[in-house]
Amino acid sequence: MVGRKCLPTNPEKDSTFVVTVPKFQEQTGHFDHASEVADLLAVAPYELDKGQKGPVFDRITQGLTRHHAANCTEYANMLRLLKFDADEEHALEDVPFLPARLFKLLDLKSVAPDAVHRVLTSSGTGGQPSRISLDAPTAALQTRVLTRIVGDFLGKSRLPMLVIDAPSTIRDRTRFNARAAGIMGFSMFGRNITYALNDDMSLDVDGVVAFLERHGQAPFFMFGFTFMVYQHLLGAGAGRVRGLENGILIHGGGWKKLVDLAIDNEAFKQRLKDETGLGRVHNYYGLVEQTGSIFMECEAGHMHCSNFSDVMIRDADFQLCPNGERGLIELVSLLPGSYPGHVLLTEDEGAVIGEDDCSCGRKGKYFQVYGRVAKAEVRGCSDAYASAS
Amino acid sequence: MPMLQPVEHSESGSGPIFLLGNELGQVRPRVPFDAQVLGLLAELSARLRKHAEARSMPDVQTFAFWCRKANLQKLKAAHDDHKARLGLGLVFHVAPGNVPINFAFSLAFGLLAGNTNVVRVPSRQMAQVDVVLSVLGDLLAEPDFASLAEMIALVRYPAGDAFTADISARANGRVIWGGDETVAEIRKLPLPPRAREVTFADRYSFCVMDAAAMLAADDKALGRLAEGFYNDTYLMDQNACSSPHLVVWKGAGKLASVARKRFWDRLQPIVGDRYPIPAVNAVDKYTDLLVEAASDDGAILNINRWRNDIHTVELSCLPDDLETLRGRFGLFHEFTTMALSDLVPLINGRFQTLTYYGIDKAELQDFIIGNGLTGIDRAVPIGQALDMDTLWDGYDLIHTLSRIIDLR
Numbered sequence: 001m002v003g004r005k006c007l008p009t010n011p012e013k014d015s016t017f018v019v020t021v022p023k024f025q026e027q028t029g030h031f032d033h034a035s036e037v038a039d040l041l042a043v044a045p046y047e048l049d050k051g052q053k054g055p056v057f058d059r060i061t062q063g064l065t066r067h068h069a070a071n072c073t074e075y076a077n078m079l080r081l082l083k084f085d086a087d088e089e090h091a092l093e094d095v096p097f098l099p100a101r102l103f104k105l106l107d108l109k110s111v112a113p114d115a116v117h118r119v120l121t122s123s124g125t126g127g128q129p130s131r132i133s134l135d136a137p138t139a140a141l142q143t144r145v146l147t148r149i150v151g152d153f154l155g156k157s158r159l160p161m162l163v164i165d166a167p168s169t170i171r172d173r174t175r176f177n178a179r180a181a182g183i184m185g186f187s188m189f190g191r192n193i194t195y196a197l198n199d200d201m202s203l204d205v206d207g208v209v210a211f212l213e214r215h216g217q218a219p220f221f222m223f224g225f226t227f228m229v230y231q232h233l234l235g236a237g238a239g240r241v242r243g244l245e246n247g248i249l250i251h252g253g254g255w256k257k258l259v260d261l262a263i264d265n266e267a268f269k270q271r272l273k274d275e276t277g278l279g280r281v282h283n284y285y286g287l288v289e290q291t292g293s294i295f296m297e298c299e300a301g302h303m304h305c306s307n308f309s310d311v312m313i314r315d316a317d318f319q320l321c322p323n324g325e326r327g328l329i330e331l332v333s334l335l336p337g338s339y340p341g342h343v344l345l346t347e348d349e350g351a352v353i354g355e356d357d358c359s360c361g362r363k364g365k366y367f368q369v370y371g372r373v374a375k376a377e378v379r380g381c382s383d384a385y386a387s388a389s
Numbered sequence: 390m391p392m393l394q395p396v397e398h399s400e401s402g403s404g405p406i407f408l409l410g411n412e413l414g415q416v417r418p419r420v421p422f423d424a425q426v427l428g429l430l431a432e433l434s435a436r437l438r439k440h441a442e443a444r445s446m447p448d449v450q451t452f453a454f455w456c457r458k459a460n461l462q463k464l465k466a467a468h469d470d471h472k473a474r475l476g477l478g479l480v481f482h483v484a485p486g487n488v489p490i491n492f493a494f495s496l497a498f499g500l501l502a503g504n505t506n507v508v509r510v511p512s513r514q515m516a517q518v519d520v521v522l523s524v525l526g527d528l529l530a531e532p533d534f535a536s537l538a539e540m541i542a543l544v545r546y547p548a549g550d551a552f553t554a555d556i557s558a559r560a561n562g563r564v565i566w567g568g569d570e571t572v573a574e575i576r577k578l579p580l581p582p583r584a585r586e587v588t589f590a591d592r593y594s595f596c597v598m599d600a601a602a603m604l605a606a607d608d609k610a611l612g613r614l615a616e617g618f619y620n621d622t623y624l625m626d627q628n629a630c631s632s633p634h635l636v637v638w639k640g641a642g643k644l645a646s647v648a649r650k651r652f653w654d655r656l657q658p659i660v661g662d663r664y665p666i667p668a669v670n671a672v673d674k675y676t677d678l679l680v681e682a683a684s685d686d687g688a689i690l691n692i693n694r695w696r697n698d699i700h701t702v703e704l705s706c707l708p709d710d711l712e713t714l715r716g717r718f719g720l721f722h723e724f725t726t727m728a729l730s731d732l733v734p735l736i737n738g739r740f741q742t743l744t745y746y747g748i749d750k751a752e753l754q755d756f757i758i759g760n761g762l763t764g765i766d767r768a769v770p771i772g773q774a775l776d777m778d779t780l781w782d783g784y785d786l787i788h789t790l791s792r793i794i795d796l797r
Contacts, residue, residue, distance in 0.1 A: 349668075
C-alpha cells in the first residue's frame with residue numbers, strides 16, 4: 001500500500017499546520033458564509049481533527065441553516081412544521097436532513113432568481129432531474145474546495161491527464177450529462193489532456209501509447225467513470241494497456257453496474273494493478289447536490305470526510321448508527337450557500353469506520369459506501385400492467 | 390357453442406404459460422352458486438386452512454376463510470333475487486400485479502356466478518399464487534371435481550402479449566384489476582358487442598372517527614380499533630385502494646385533539662412491533678411529508694411523527710381535490726369537523742371505501758345516499774377495509790357476471 005507520505009509534490013504536507021492555523025472568525029451576529037469557509041481553505045483539507053473541526057463546522061452549518069431558513073420559503077416551511085427552531089443552538093445530528101431526492105421534486109433556492117449563476121442538473125436514476133441553483137459565490141467555493149481536496153491526492157501542479165472516455169462525450173452537447181460534467185470538472189487538474197477512447201468507444205491504443213511515451217515516466221493523472229474504466233481498461237482493453245505504474249486514477253460515478261457484474265472495489269483495484277500496473281486508484285463519492293465537497297478514497301481504501309464535509313449513518317428509523325453499523329448515509333457540506341443542501345439524506349448505504357485515526361494519516365471521519373439501498377417490494381393494488389411489464 | 394382452444398403464439402417464444410387447465414373444453418355456463426362449484430370452493434378452503442405453507446400466509450388464510458362452506462351458503466342466500474340466472478360464459482380476468490391473492494377472489498367470483506374463467510395471474514412468481522395453484526390443481530384432478538376443470542384456466546404471460554387480445558375477442562365478460570393504467574391499456578382491446586366488463590380503477594378511501602366515541606372506548610376496544618386500523622393500512626403499505634389516506638375526526642376541536650392523540654399513541658407500538666419499515670420506504674414517506682410541508686400555504690396546522698412508524702399531517706382545511714391527499718407506508722392526513730356534511734362537495738366518483746368508528750349507520754346512509762354522493766361505494770367499520778367480497782367497487786359481481794333469463 002502506498003502511504004500518504006509517499007505521495008509526490010504536495011507542498012501542503014510539510015507545512016507546519018500548527019503555526020498556520022488561522023484565526024477563525026469570532027462568533028458575531030453576522031454570518032458571512034464565504035469568508036467563514038475561506039478561513040477553512042487556509043488549512044490543509046484533511047488536517048483538522050474532531051476537536052479542531054467541530055466548533056467551526058457547527059458554527060458554519062448553523063449559520064447555513066439560519067441563512068436558508070431566512071431566504072428559502074420552502075425550507076422555512078419544512079423547519080417550522082418539523083418544529084425545528086433554527087435560531088436555537090442545535091447539535092448537527094439534530095438539524096433536519098433533507099432527502100437528496102427533494103431536489104428532483106422541488107426547486108429549492110436561497111437566492112433571488114437573478115442571482116442564480118448556473119443550474120446544475122442530474123438525472124440520477126431515472127425520472128425528474130435534480131435542479132441545483134448555484135450563485136457565483138457557491139460555484140466559486142465548489143471549485144476552490146474541489147481543488148483543495150483533489151490537490152491532496154494529485155499535488156498542486158497540473159499533471160498530464162489521460163481521460164478514460166471519448167472526446168465526443170463532452171463535445172456533443174446533446175449528450176451533456178454527469179460523465180461530461182465530471183470530465184470537465186476534473187480537467188482543471190490536468191494538462192496535455194488526452195482521451196483514451198475513440199468516438200466509437202474503442203480504445204485508441206496508438207493515442208494511449210503516445211501519451212505514455214511522452215508522460216509515462218513521471219506521475220500523471222487519469223480520470224474516468226468507474227464503469228468506463230472497468231469496461232475499457234479491464235474489459236475490451238484487457239492486456240492492451242500496460243505501463244501505468246506512474247498513473248494516479250480518480251474514478252467515480254457509482255458501482256451499480258459493477259455490482260451487477262459482481263466485482264467489488266478491492267478486486268477492481270487488484271485487477272487494475274495486475275493488468276495495467278496502475279497502483280494508485282482513488283474512488284470518489286459525492287452528490288451533485290453537494291458538488292465540490294467530494295469524498296475521496298484514501299490509500300487504505302476508506303472514503304474520507306474533509307474539513308468541508310461530514311457524514312452520519314442512520315437506521316431505517318433515522319436514528320444514528322454507531323460506528324461499524326450499516327445504514328443510510330447522511331452527508332453534510334459547508335458549501336451550499338445558494339440552496340438548502342447542506343444537510344442531506346442519501347439513498348445510499350454505508351458505515352462509518354472511524355474518525356481521525358485512518359492509517360493514511362488524514363484526519364476526519366472515514367467510512368465505507370456499499371451502494372444504493374435495496375428497493376423494497378411495495379404492496380398495493382394499482383399497477384398490474386406496470387409491474388407485469 | 391364456442392370452443393376455447395389453447396392459443397398458439399410463435400412471435401416471441403414467450404407466449405402464455407397455462408399454469409392450470411390448458412385443455413379447456415366447451416364453455417357451458419352454470420347457475421350461480423352451483424352445488425359442485427360450492428363444493429369445490431369449500432374443499433379448497435378446508436385444504437388451504439390445513440396446508441402447512443398456506444397457513445403461514447395471512448392473505449391466503451383470509452381467502453380460505455372467506456370461501457368456507459358456511460360463508461358460501463350465506464352468500465348464496467344473500468344473492469338470491471328469485472330470478473333465473475346463468476353465468477355469462479367465458480370470463481377473462483386480469484389479476485392485479487401487487488395483491489397476490491386477488492386472482493383467487495376474482496376466479497371464485499367468476500365461478501360462483503357460473504362462468505368458465507381464464508385468469509391472467511401476475512407475471513412475477515408469487516408464493517401465494519403457487520400454493521393456491523397447487524392445492525386447486527390437486528382438487529381438480531380428483532374425480533369429484535374433474536368436471537369443473539374445464540371451467541378454470543390460469544395463465545401467466547408478459548404484458549403486451551397477443552393472448553390478451555385473442556381471449557378478449559372471444560370473452561363474454563372481462564374483469565380488469567390493477568387501476569387506471571391497466572384498465573386503459575386493456576380497454577384498447579375490443580370485446581364482442583354483447584360482452585360485459587368490470588373495471589377496477591384507481592380509487593380513494595378515507596376514514597371517519599367520532600372523537601367522543603374514541604374517548605369513551607375502553608382500552609380493550611381501543612386496542613381492537615388500532616389493530617383494525619393497522620390491518621386496513623400497513624398490511625398493504627397503505628397502497629390498497631380501500632386503505633384510508635385521510636382520517637376525519639368528527640367532534641369539537643379540543644375533544645378531537647385529545648381523541649387523536651389517544652388513538653395514534655395506541656397505534657404506534659403496534660406499528661413498531663409489526664412493521665419493520667425498509668429504509669427506502671422510510672425515505673419515501675419522509676420525502677412525501679417534506680414535499681407537503683415545503684409547499685404549505687397555511688393549511689397545515691401541525692405535522693406529527695411517531696418515530697418513522699406514523700406520520701400525520703393535521704389540516705385546517707381540505708383542498709377541492711381531496712383525493713390528491715395521499716400517503717404511503719403510514720402517512721395520514723387529519724381533519725376535524727363537527728359535521729360530515731362539510732365533506733359533501735369534495736366527494737366524487739373516485740371515492741371508494743369509508744371506514745368508520747363511532748358513527749351510526751343511519752348517519753352514514755344520510756351522508757352518502759341522502760346527499761346523493763357520486764362516490765363512496767362502501768362504508769365499513771375500521772378493520773374491514775381490505776375484506777374482499779362479491780360486492781366491490783359498487784358492483785354486485787355475481788349479478789354482473791351472470792345474465793337473467795326472463796322465464797314466464
